Amino acid sequence: MTDFLSKAGPLIYPLAACSLLACTITLERLWALRRRRVLPREIVEVVEAVRPDRDLILAIEVCRRNPGVFSNIMRQGLELTGEPWEVIRDAVSDVGRRETTVLQRHLVWLQTVAQAAPLLGLLGTVTGMIKLFGAISVAGLGDPQALSEGISEAILTTAAGLVIGIPTLVAYNLLSAKAESLVTEIETHASMLLQRLRHGHPVRVTQ
Numbered sequence: 211m212t213d214f215l216s217k218a219g220p221l222i223y224p225l226a227a228c229s230l231l232a233c234t235i236t237l238e239r240l241w242a243l244r245r246r247r248v249l250p251r252e253i254v255e256v257v258e259a260v261r262p263d264r265d266l267i268l269a270i271e272v273c274r275r276n277p278g279v280f281s282n283i284m285r286q287g288l289e290l291t292g293e294p295w296e297v298i299r300d301a302v303s304d305v306g307r308r309e310t311t312v313l314q315r316h317l318v319w320l321q322t323v324a325q326a327a328p329l330l331g332l333l334g335t336v337t338g339m340i341k342l343f344g345a346i347s348v349a350g351l352g353d354p355q356a357l358s359e360g361i362s363e364a365i366l367t368t369a370a371g372l373v374i375g376i377p378t379l380v381a382y383n384l385l386s387a388k389a390e391s392l393v394t395e396i397e398t399h400a401s402m403l404l405q406r407l408r409h410g411h412p413v414r415v416t417q
Contacts, residue, residue: 219341219363221334225327225370232323232378235316239385243313248392249280249399257284257403266291279309280396287403295408302400310396313389317382324379331371338364 241247253276260269266288273285286305290298341363 219334219337219367221330221337221363221367222370225330225334225367225374228323228327228330228378229374232320232327232374232381235320236378236381236385239316239320242315243385243388243392245392248278248313249395250276250278252276253278253281253284254399257399260288260403261406279312280399282309283396283400284403287400287407291407295404298407299404302404306396306400310393313392314386317386317389320378320382320385324375324382327375327378328371331368331375334367334371335364338362338367 253273256265256269256272260266270285270288273281273288283302283306287298287302290301338361
């Protein structure tokens with residue numbers, strides 16, 4: 211490992227940091243974006259069963275005891291039952307915009323690593339070539355050891371940048387798609403709740 215680090219040059223260290231960051235964020239997002247965590251079945255069932263004229267207090271209490279992106283959005287609509295429908299709609303939309311950003315948290319860093327790692331590898335290629343030509347200018351073409359240092363740095367940093375960047379890009383795309391899918395599902399549930407509140411017989415909930 212020490213030999214590899216010495217041959218790869220100083221840019222291998224920021225590349226290693228990129229790799230660690232990408233792995234950490236990927237694992238954290240895989241845990242955070244589990245469907246049963248974002249859309250707990252018990253909350254979904256309660257929200258789907260609730261009507262303006264019954265079960266409101268129970269539904270609100272269930273959402274309050276299980277805070278999260280989905281339950282917070284649903285609770286906002288349920289607590290405003292009895293208000294004009296436009297007020298409920300706007301309040302749910304505002305909370306939804308704030309809450310759903312949580313699902314995309316840290317993904318920008320994955321995108322950054324996916325773009326930066328290959329560029330760092332390219333920079334390593336450039337510095338390796340500079341080192342190579344510097345060795346040629348000093349020792350000529352007769353010193354294989356001096357030449358191999360620049361070539362090793364160029365090849366290893368390029369390879370490391372691609373090895374880090376490609377999986378990170380794949381992870382970013384998959385996690386972004388997962389987050390968007392969950393947001394769409396939350397929006398569907400919110401829309402259905404709003405329709406029930408609009409066409410029901412609303413009563414003001416006493417907290």
